Amino acid sequence: xxxxxxxxxxxxxxxxxxxxxxxxxxxxxxxxxxxxxxxxxxxxxxxxxxxxxxxxxxxxxxxxxxxxxxxxxxxxxxxxxxxxxxxxxxxxxxxxxxxxxxxxxxxxxxxxxxxxxxxxxxxxxxxxxxxxxxxxxxxxxxxxxxxxxxxxxxxxxxxxxxxxxxxxxxxxxxxxxxxxxxxxxxxxxxxxxxxxxxxxxxxxxxxxxxxxxxxxxxxxxxxxxxxxxxxxxxxxxxxxxxxxxxxxxxxxxxxxxxxxxxxxxxxxxxxxxxxxxxxxxxxxx
Amino acid sequence: xxxxxxxxxxxxxxxxxxxxxxxxxxxxxxxxxxxxxxxxxxxxxxxxxxxxxxxxxxxxxxxxxxxxxxxxxxxxxxxxxxxxxxxxxxxxxxxxxxxxxxxxxxxxxxxxxxxxxxxxxxxxxxxxxxxxxxxxxxxxxxxxxxxxxxxxxxxxxxxxxxxxxxxxxxxxxxxxxxxxxxxxxxxxxxxxxxxxxxxxxxxxxxxxxxxxxxxxxxxxxxxxxxxxxxxxxxxxxxxxxxxxxxxxxxxxxxxxxxxxxxxxxxxxxxxxxxxxxxxxxxxxxxxxxxxxxxxxxxxxxxxxxxxxxxxxxxxxxxxxxxxxxxxxxxxxxxxxxxxxxxxxxxxxxxxxxxxxxxxxxxxxxxxxxxxxxxxxxxxxxxxxxxxxxxxxxxxxxxxxxxxxxxxxxxxxxxxxxxxxxxx
Numbered sequence: 001x002x003x004x005x006x007x008x009x010x011x012x013x014x015x016x017x018x019x020x021x022x023x024x025x026x027x028x029x030x031x032x033x034x035x036x037x038x039x040x041x042x043x044x045x046x047x048x049x050x051x052x053x054x055x056x057x058x059x060x061x062x063x064x065x066x067x068x069x070x071x072x073x074x075x076x077x078x079x080x081x082x083x084x085x086x087x088x089x090x091x092x093x094x095x096x097x098x099x100x101x102x103x104x105x106x107x108x109x110x111x112x113x114x115x116x117x118x119x120x121x122x123x124x125x126x127x128x129x130x131x132x133x134x135x136x137x138x139x140x141x142x143x144x145x146x147x148x149x150x151x152x153x154x155x156x157x158x159x160x161x162x163x164x165x166x167x168x169x170x171x172x173x174x175x176x177x178x179x180x181x182x183x184x185x186x187x188x189x190x191x192x193x194x195x196x197x198x199x200x201x202x203x204x205x206x207x208x209x210x211x212x213x214x215x216x217x218x219x220x221x222x223x224x225x226x227x228x229x230x231x232x233x234x235x236x237x238x239x240x241x242x243x244x245x246x247x248x249x250x251x252x253x254x255x256x257x258x259x260x261x262x263x264x265x266x267x268x269x270x271x272x273x274x275x276x277x278x279x280x281x282x283x284x285x
Numbered sequence: 286x287x288x289x290x291x292x293x294x295x296x297x298x299x300x301x302x303x304x305x306x307x308x309x310x311x312x313x314x315x316x317x318x319x320x321x322x323x324x325x326x327x328x329x330x331x332x333x334x335x336x337x338x339x340x341x342x343x344x345x346x347x348x349x350x351x352x353x354x355x356x357x358x359x360x361x362x363x364x365x366x367x368x369x370x371x372x373x374x375x376x377x378x379x380x381x382x383x384x385x386x387x388x389x390x391x392x393x394x395x396x397x398x399x400x401x402x403x404x405x406x407x408x409x410x411x412x413x414x415x416x417x418x419x420x421x422x423x424x425x426x427x428x429x430x431x432x433x434x435x436x437x438x439x440x441x442x443x444x445x446x447x448x449x450x451x452x453x454x455x456x457x458x459x460x461x462x463x464x465x466x467x468x469x470x471x472x473x474x475x476x477x478x479x480x481x482x483x484x485x486x487x488x489x490x491x492x493x494x495x496x497x498x499x500x501x502x503x504x505x506x507x508x509x510x511x512x513x514x515x516x517x518x519x520x521x522x523x524x525x526x527x528x529x530x531x532x533x534x535x536x537x538x539x540x541x542x543x544x545x546x547x548x549x550x551x552x553x554x555x556x557x558x559x560x561x562x563x564x565x566x567x568x569x570x571x572x573x574x575x576x577x578x579x580x581x582x583x584x585x586x587x588x589x590x591x592x593x594x595x596x597x598x599x600x601x602x603x604x605x606x607x608x609x610x611x612x613x614x615x616x617x618x619x620x621x622x623x624x625x626x627x628x629x630x631x632x633x634x635x636x637x638x639x640x641x642x643x644x645x646x647x648x649x650x651x652x653x654x655x656x657x658x659x660x661x662x663x664x665x666x667x668x669x670x671x672x673x674x675x676x677x678x679x680x681x682x683x684x685x686x687x688x689x690x691x692x693x694x695x696x697x698x699x700x701x702x703x704x705x706x707x708x
Contacts, residue, residue: 010290014374014383034414041411045402048443119397120415121374121389279377282370283298 017279023271028123038130043137057141061097065090072215081217081248084158087149091242092214094146098139098173099180099234100205105131106184107201110192110281117282124278125271128188132181139173150245161247168244172237175263179233182266189270189277213238218250230255233262287386288467288498289349289372294381296342296367296522341367342378343522351386354489354499356513356530358506358537363519365502369469372500387466387498388417401445405436405455408444412459426462434458461488468492471502506534506613535612535653548580551677562660562670563600567637568593569607569658569676574643580677583684584700588644590656596633602663603629605640607676612653617698621661647702650695651683 028035047053065086072078073085080088106128110117113127153160191197212234213221221229229235236255243249342364349355357365370376372383373391398415399408409430413423423430431437434455436447444452470489489499490512503509509516509530516533518526520540526533550570572578572589582588592605606621622628622640629640656676662668683700 009386010384011387012374012383012385012389014371014378014385016378016380031414031417033420037411037414041400041403041407044407045400048402116398116415118375120391122415122417282376 017276021272022275023268024123024125024275028125028129031123031126034122035126035130035133038126039133039137042130042134046134054141057138058145061090061093061142061145064093068093068215078216079220081219081242081246082159083242083246083248084153084160087153087158087160087246088217088242089215090146090149091245092212092238094139094142095176095238095241096209096212096214096234097142098135099176100209101138102132102135102177102180103184103187104201104205105135106181107187107191108198109185109188110277111188111195111198114282117278124281125185125274128181128185128274131184132177135180136173136177146245159247160245162245163243163247165240165244165251168240172241172244175259176234176237178263178267179237179259182263182268182270185270185274186266189273192277192281208232208234211235217242217248230258233259235259286351287348288351289347289386289500290384291348291372292346292382292384294342294345294368294371294383295340295379296364296371296376297379298339298341340522342371342519345381345519345522345524347517347524347527349498349500351498352493352496353515354493354501354513356509356516356533357500357502357519358504358509358516358534359519362521364522365519366471367522368519369471369500369502372467373469385467389467389469390416390460390463390465391469391471399444399452399456402443404443405431405434405440405447408455409459412456413463416460416463417465418459418463430458430462433461464492464497466497468497468499469502470499506538510534510613538612538614538653547675548678548680549578551675563598564594564596564603564660564670566592566594566658566660566671566674569656571656571677571679581680581682583682584649584651585646585684585686585702587646588649588679588681590642590644592640592658594638594640595635596638597635599631599633600662602668604661604663605629606659606661607642608657608659608673609644609649610655610657611698615698617649617654619659647686648699649681650697650700651681653678653680655679 043054047056050056052059068089069085072089073080109124109127109131113124117124150160150162154162187197187201191201209215211229211232213229218226218229218235218239236252236259239249240251240256241249243251341362345364345368357368359365367376369391371378372385373389398412400411403411409427410420410423414420431440434451434457436451436455439447439451444455447455468489489501493499493512499512501509501513513530515528516526516530516537517524518533518537526536548571550568552568568591570578570591571580571582572591573582574587574589576589590607594605596603604621604623606619606624608619609617611617620642622642629638655678657672658674658676659672660670661672662670683695686702
């Protein structure tokens, strides 16, 4: 028992509950190789033995955009802030695709990795973080497609004005990632206990899309509903993204600040909850 | 220097929680937790009586020094696997604390995280990283791992095309090159065939020779006693013995048959003999040469094993006998009443019959043995009438007749007193 005082001399101390406010990010950092390998695994495995492979990343948003253009643009005639409908919907789809894929996939962390978690210890957070990375690759591909169409539309003299705000893109993507990870991680913690929440996720995300200016611009939202749409932290990101690349949108610093604070809070709370659940998750699967 | 320090470790499970967690229950638990109450009495105590709580570990404390190989034994549900799961951080304890010095690896995770679509090469790196091996270390050992696995030719083939044997070999090759300071082996959970398990055990010995610490869970007492000097015995989540391997194993095995071994005489219930057989065994007892029923013998004494039985009709080729089983579960010998010549009259009277066997003095080693009566019809296919029935146990204290060399135990399955001469 003489060793007791020298806690530092021990590599690992296992206690019933960790400190609530310990994010354990250092440990995650030491497992960064694992995160990268998980990203690689998910990306490679996703498209092995498929017909189109990574082309799916291209087909999916393009097809969705075409449908949106027909349904919302031609049939429902929803205004698009005087932008070419195709570009308008594509920008929305590319961003939303990133958010919904990071969110839904991370929310599945515990359930889909129960087998590995039951056998070996590594920082569990490596799984959702790597999921984020995999989604980011998909986003990068789709974003490139978007840039290609943008260039084509610009060369055809369409009324779009990319401006200095494009430099903020990394920040917007980071905020989106933070929201997806934070929200997904909270849900993963909850679904590990209440399995029926899995259904709520898929369904909830598709509903949330309609609370986000994806198929309509914020400017066309009636005043009465605007607070509702603005309460959605994804809204300012989408609007800022559209403003940056297409030159039309409602960018507002206070809205973006709200998103940033919201993201930080969700991320912080999410990781804490995640650490809380991971300790005894194996007892409840 | 201690590398593992376990203090007052307890682990509490709620049974039947799968899919049954309700928000209301959780809120209750939460409130109780906030008030600082123990989960056993969390809301109403009703749950406790319903038996849906279990303490998988209760106040377990022990320390393990560097380079020790410690066996952990106990019947199913004693808490062995839970202990390893806590040590390997798969699950958290409910109370208590564990301190570890060095990286913990376990062979229970062989092949964990292998992805069928990835190639052997990709899986080596992925598996290495999952097991906590830094990338540069995997790179350094890569050739060695491939060599050891023997799947070199297929290293760029997706693992899903591997045979299960190849997959296991590759997985084991990665695990074997981990070099953790503390190795946890749960043989109960270990996958693979006998050859593979043997490999695991070989690896453990190797690991220990270079001064690493091993915790070994197994049901195979011979493996435990071959590898471990110290054994911890768990029963219903508590440590009931911790010390010298052989002594602890004996305690464990002695306690295995319900309430413990019965010494002296065992009355065989009618169910002990297969129904409808024309022979019924009534009792098996051990006595000394004077006919007194005893369970304790010195090795210099003869042990008389006595069978009481009735036969309702003549049985052709009947053999009455027993196996003497050591505390480690090994059969020391088997013997039948007509090994030398027929000793029973062929026509039964229907009355109680008695037959005796004498285990000669100066044969058995010290220890606890169990007599397992068996009845067999010889030359009639698979003709066991009774086998592996629990008979009485005998406790033998080794005594060497030469008083200058008193010893309580000697290595070996038996300790025969052998005559030596100088010609």
